[in-house]
Amino acid sequence: MTLPIFAHHEPGQMLLLGTALLLGLGFGFCLERAGFGSARRLVAVFYLYDMAVVKVMFTAIVTAMAGLTLLAAAGLLDLSWVYVEPTRLPAQALGGLLFGAGFIVGGYCPGTAVAALATGRRDGVAFALGMLAGVASYAELASGLEARVAAGGHEQTLPAATGVPRVWWTLLFIVVLALAARLLARLERRFAANRPAA
């Protein structure tokens, strides 16, 4: 078990922040190159004529999931060292609903807004300013809400909750991804007329 690296070699601040910067570079490059610096391309998924958001997200999740599963099965990666946010179902369901509303109204999510503003999109700047106003107002106004629904909880994963080993879940996700590819292509053809002119 030599991975994660930082579990065995605690990094100094320079190395820690440099690593974050480098990973962020790849993160932002992928987002922009996928077309996610554009609000219209992002929300297209909700009108079903361009499902790129689902394709990219789903493929990214399954790729990382398969890598984690393989490395853990080979005894190279200690999954217990990998941080997962605790599961708090009411907070994540309610938060997800609010977030989804913000996504369709604003056209971005927090990461893609940065890709948008970095490439000159004014609406990306507006979304990011809204985010800042949002997290600041949340910190001032929502301490009570935070204590009630967003605190506590514990790490809960599908393998732990069901007893079905991680490798089977990974295979299931790969199969679903392969099936989804056909379905998504059909949706795009069926709703092609939704695509706005220019």
Place this chain on the structure above:
Amino acid sequence: MPDSPGRGGDGPRAPRPFWNPWLAGFLLGLVLLASFVVAGRGLGATAAYSALATAVAGTGDAGRIAGHPVHSRFWNDGAPLLSWTVFLLLGAAAGAFLSGWHGRRLAVVTERGPRVGARTRLLLAFAGGLLAAWGARLARGCTSGQALTGGAMLSVGGLVFMAAVFVAAFALAGRARRQWL
């Protein structure tokens, strides 16, 4: 048009095409995997906004911030900006800029549907950011921290968050249609 990539044959000024989404997803997945393997944590975006808000609040009464139920989580012993999440997002901005520059997509424009004015679009973008921030703070993460990172780790909460995002956005898509189509 920033959102309609050329096919490469439209002269030297046309934007380069986007990556095939499956390839983009695979590469994004490798970046996410690298983050897990090196640092033992996934990607995230919202915490950096919180760190910035905490840094601003901390210029006032630092003592209040250190004991504050929300701000204290981003205080980082008095250096909220020298944190993993902030540098990750700085890197993301730089990476997006590089990709946009190389892809010939750098342009100061307001992305909007054909039926909505620029001012309305900017107001809605701000309002959407505000809503998304409350959602992401409640859920402790956004599309990166909960959906991508949590999904790859098969976290029940992350998967529930992702489902809720799509439910709400699809439910409101009809009402938001005028802004986009």
